[in-house]
Amino acid sequence: MTPRPPGQRPARRLFTPAGWPDTAFLASVLRTETVGGAILLVASVLALAWANSPWQQAYVELGRFVPWPGGGSLHLDLTLGQWAADGLLAIFFFVVGLELKREFVAGDLHDPRQAVLPVVAAVGGVALPALVYAAVNLTSSGGAPRGWAIPTATDIAFALAVLAVINSHLPQGLRAFLLTLAVVDDLIAITIIAVFYSEQVHPLPLLGAVAAVVAFGALVRSGRTRWWALLPLAAVAWAMMHASGVHATVAGVLLGFTVPVHTNRGSHPHLAEHLEHRWRPISAGLAVPVFAFFAAGVPLRGTDVGRLLTDPIVLGVVAGLVIGKSVGILGSTYLVARFTRARLDSGISWRDLLGVSLLGGIGFTVSLLIGELAFGTGSVADGHVKAAVLGGSVLAALLAAAVLTRRNVVHRRAAERVAGDGDRRGGRTVTRPADG
Incomplete structure (x- = not known):
């Protein structure tokens, strides 16, 4: 081997253990709610910019590009847009499944109280936005009523990102409330997709998918978590689910449900949390942003704005997200607290909950997916749905x-008063910051 000249730095090699800290740092950054939301927004x-630029056709052709033509027998003849919606989103729903399992077994959903x-x-x-949409489209012609489920979903990545940016003194229970609400919301959305937006179901491929999921679950429960065994089983489960007519992302949820939160052997404790920790960066940094990139490109040039703003589909989606979500969340919570012994966490006021209820109207990822399933990718109605989801989500976020910004100021001032009173009781003089 040729000796290295003195003072010359060694060449850095790829995929060596020296590069792992950087990878770990990147993964930890992608787990941060504000970062995931920012990537999704970008x-x-x-x-949107590309779809409304002079290179609009290139964007359309990119989404329609088929990377593996002729692979219909293996369900590989999908466009890039379909791969994003059916394939990459399965990773997102796998993480959702892991989160659901953990919450039901060891999280807030474990205790009914x-x-x-x-x-x-x-x-x-979920119920009120669907009713609002249905009421707006009650007399609509065509297939408009089929989109009733579009405003029912909450995008937890965006919602938690907005809350994280604003929150410095808000009660900690708000985030737990929003997270638990979003977990149940995701479960309902998954059920809606599986029941109402699946094509004609073919029993044999569905049985094959179930068999692959059962085999996957048996391996993880036995402690055999080798990637070379689990990934092929997950791929088979996805392909069989896709062939069955049930939306392929359901396979991701079922695979997540099979992962144990606690194992009997104790060799892999909290395996669901471990896998969620590993896969969340891929979901937040790749799967969801790529889907958003192919789903959110709404061409607005030459659009009849008057027709768009009076379209019952658009009105139903926006009203469902902004009004239906907030009133449904806040109203149902009030009724339960009014007529039962259930109470909000200490420190949380109804005004705080109003802000969280409005956050529930940020229905992005799953709402766009349901819009495509309801009206077909690339249809005129699908384009209107995308514009409505984007507009309604932005309005709800604002x-x-x-x-919540106002409530954060109120809680900050209250914390400063408490701190000032405590310091005075201790015999010290406090210089309190002026309220902004």
């Missing part, structure tokens, strides 16, 4: 930010 803005308020809030936050 992908959406980039898609703690779970009752956010669970009822989630149900109200209203929530206005309410």
Whole structure:
């Protein structure tokens, strides 16, 4: 081997243990709620800009590009847009499944007394937006009523990102309430997709998918978590689910449900949390942003704005997200607290909950997916749905930010008063910052 000249730095090699700290740091950054929300926002803005640029056709052709033509027998003849919606989003739903399992076994949903308020809030936050949309489209012709489920979903990545940016003194229970609500919301959305937006179901491929999921679950429960065994089984489960007519992302949820939170052997404790920790950066940094990039590109050039703003589909989606979600979450929570012994966490006021209820109207990822399933990718109605989801989500985020920013100031001043009173009792003089 040729000796290295004195003072010359060694060449850095790829995929060596020296590079692992950087990878670990990147993964930890991608787990941060504000970072995941920011990447999702950048992908959406980039898609909107490209779809409304002189290079609009290139964006359309990119989404329609088929990387593996002729692979119909293996369900590989999908466009890039379909791969993003059916393939990459399965990773997102796998993480959702892991989160659901952990919450039901060891989290807030394990204790019915703690779970009752956010669970009822989630149900109200799904039912009322659907009713609002249905009421707006009651006399609509065509297939408009088929989009009833579009405003029912909450995008937890965006909602938690907005809350994280605003929050410095808000009660900690708000985040727990929002997270638990979103977990139940995701479960309801998954059920809606599986029941109402799946194609004609083919029994044999569905049985094959179930068999692959069962085999996956048996391996993880036995402690055999080798990637070379689990990834092929997950791929088979996805392919069989796709062939069955049930939306392929359901396979991701079922695979997540099989992972134990506690194992009998104790060799892999909290395996669901471990896998969620590993896969969340891939979901937040790749799967969801890529889907948003292909789904959020709404061409607005030459659009009849008057027709868009009077379209019952658009009105139903926006009203469902902004009004239905907030009233459904806040109203159902109030009714439960009014007529039962359930109570909000200490320190949380109804004004705080109003801000969180408005955050529930940020229905992005799953709302866009349901829109595509309801009206077909690339259809005129699908384009209107995308514009409505984007507009309604932005409006809900702005209203929530206005309410929660004000509440954050109130809680900050209260904390400063408490700190000042404590210091005076201790015989010290305090210089308190002026309220902004």
